[in-house]
Amino acid sequence: MIWSLVFMWTLVLALGLLMLQRKGGEGLAASGQYAGRQATGLIIRLPMALAAGAFLAELLPEAVMANSIGPDTGIAGILLASVLGGFIPGGPMISFPMALFIWQGGAGTPQIVALMTGWSVFAFHRVLAYETPMMGWRFSALRLAASCLLPPIAGLLALGVTTLVDIPITTTEVF
Secondary structure (H helix, E strand, C coil): CHHHHHHHHHHHHHHHHHHHHHHHHHHHHHHHHHHHHHHHHHHHHHHHHHHHHHHHHHHCCHHHHHHHHCCCCHHHHHHHHHHHHHCCCCCHHHHHHHHHHHHHCCCCHHHHHHHHHHHHHCCHHHHHHHHHHHHCHHHHHHHHHHHCCHHHHHHHHHHHHHHHHCCCCCHHHHC
């Protein structure tokens, strides 16, 4: 966690200096205003997303989680998680806290990889709200068919890596 924080602040500092050099104080001020507007939205959404994820984790019994997408469910759990990921609504402010709490509730690491990949590839709420009205049913069906193997493949790759390396990955690494 500390290394990602150090990396992000180093990146912000480097980009700020580059902005100052290329666009001067006006560019830096405009960037700061934009960042402030974005932060306002996050300050409001993040606590609610974390609470929603925590409520979901408490509502889903660990036995159900372990039996359906737990670490011992193998390929069946990966396939189920791949499809379930497509039904997680919203953007990363909702999906990542939900995935974290599902993981802490007993889901396996490869299954969470498949779940998050399914969320990013399928996103059925976005297909219905944006993609299909703009691009049409034929395009949406073609895209979904062309990418339907990506979440299970990601989960299987994660399963292979965690099996080969034999290093248990836990959610404590997040904190």
